[in-house]
Amino acid sequence: MNKKIGIYLLVGATMVLTGCNKKMSPFAAEYFNTDPTPLTVVGDNVPATITANVPQKFFKKNAEVTVTPVLAYGENEAKSQAYTFQGEKVKGNNTVINYKQGGTVSIPANFVYTPEMMKSDLYLDFNVVQGKKSYVLPRVKVGEGVNATATLADATTVDPAGAADKYQRIINDIVDADIMFLINRAEVRKNELKRDGGVKDLNAVVKEASAADNKEIEGIHVSSFASPDGGVKYNTKLSEKREKSTMDYVSKNLKKEEISNFGELTSEFTAQDWEGFQKLVSQSNIQDKELILSVLSMYKDPEEREKEIRNLSSVFDQLAEDILPQLRYSRISASINTIGRSDDEIKAQFKEDASKLSVDELLYCATLTEDNAEKEEIYAAAAKLYPNDYRCFNNLGRAQYAQGNYDEAQANFEKAAKLAPASNEAKMNLGLIKMMNKDYAGAKEAFGSAAGVDGLNDAMGVYYIKQGDYQTAVKAFGDTKSNNAALAQILVNDYSAAQATLNAVAKPNATTYYMMAVVAARTSNEQGVYANLRKAIKLDGNLKAKAQVDKEFANYNVASL
Secondary structure, rough: EEEEEEEEHHHHHHHHHHHHHHOOOOOOOOHHEEEEOOOEOOOOOOEEEEEEEEOOOOOOOOOEEEEEEEEEEEEEEEEEOOEEEEEOOOOOOEOOEEEEOEEEEEEEEEEOOOOHHOOOOEEEEEEEOOOEEEEEEEEEEEOOEEEOOOHHHOOOHOOOOOOOOOOOOOEEEEEEEEEOOOHHHEEEEOOHHHOOOOOHHHHHHHHHHHHOOEEEEEEEEEEOOOOOOOOOOHHHHHHHHHHHHHHHHHHHHHHOOOOOOOOOEEEEOOOOOOOHHOOOOOOHHOOOOHHHHHHHHOOOHHHHHHOOOOOOOOHHHHHHHHHHHHEEOOOOOOEEEEEEEHHHHHHHHHHHHHHHHHHHHHHHHHOOOOHHHHHHHHHHHHHHHHHHHHHHHHHHHHHHOOOEEEEEHHHHHHHHHHHHHOOOHHHHHHHHHHHHHHOHHHHHHHHHHOOOOHHHHHHHHHHHOOOOOOOHHHHHHHOOOHHHHHHHHOOOOOHHHHHHHHOOOOOHHHHHHHHHHHHHHOOOOOHHHHHHHHHHHHHHHHHHHHHHHHHOOOOOHHHHH
């Protein structure tokens, strides 16, 4: 063999061994970049993208490397989907990394979040198949810790929708009766005072209200009218006389019945009742009524109106017979208040015998306490006494939800929905249960069918946080002043808005102050970090351990608190 050729063969064999047969060298940590750093919870997951920058002459041509992202926390590990890469001489469909040039590849990772992951390390495991050999390369650390601020979104803190009671302590009724007059006359006729359904019945109602302990006559008003078939000057005097004669009758009758507690007695008169005329014509069967109404709209002056309508000779006789007599009257109106039980009386009656309270009184009674256990007791009584009213079960579930009794709450929300399938309150509340159980598709559907319910904005805001859609969450919350609303603002880096929202929370709790500490940390306010963490830990001692591993406070000596 030619000596020169032998040297070339030897060099070629060496290159083959270098590019193929020699084992892969361990991967170095500097080959990898992880985004985000630290890892960050989005919804219920911890997603990440690890970018590998493989150097030249590193990846063996005949090697097949399977990379598995592993998140190690405490004694536990969570593995993400494995990805396989191959050298250029491997027959397969995986991403190829060139031996001479190296290459850049992305490795997606995702882990279902658990709170223990706040203190964790992200590794990559490597399994290599090279020819007939299989071996494992050393694990490489590519990340540390998980920022879990987004997990502060809490469906359990959203106030479920309440079904409102209809209790009104004071119910006002206007009771009225008309006294009809003959044409061009103002005397109150005896037969008008005896007519059934008229003044006689009104007087009986007023007398009864005067004597009743739970009723109050707010006032009596007399309105007198003349029909628009005489001159304005004449009708003014006529309607005024009708007002006086009616007022005289009312005053004498009140004195006769010894009724003095009737509030204020007032009166007025209208010379020509064109408004009443127009209404009666529009409701009539008169053939030319559209023509009459057209005349009314064309002429604003009462005398011109009257003149033009009289010119309609074909219909004036019908107007005089059917319409105008109905406009010669005085109307007596009594404003009467029915006064229900006071708050104290309702509470006392509940303790004595709840069955004597109406369903609306019971539902109202529950609003008179801030104690959710007491609310539950009242709503449970209401549900027992009024088992067909969905509001009782919905609000019972609401009180149970506030106390953390979610299974019981769900059962009652379902009863409410069964009794009233169209109830938006029950739909929203079942959506909260679904969201709490991480059934986000079911929650979205429930919220979508509960439009207009109070509290839906807060629920939708939490839903969007759980989906990682923070901008939409901010829009959903609107002007809501809650921890959840402030969290959405923190997650879009609007710290001034978040601070303002947290300052406006009606009943700040440990989470409120913990979030204030997060805002302070993100705005380099060291004093604010420690002051707010102290308040949070004072209200909830468990937050100290959390703060010590929270990446938000990595630059602060939280252990000293």
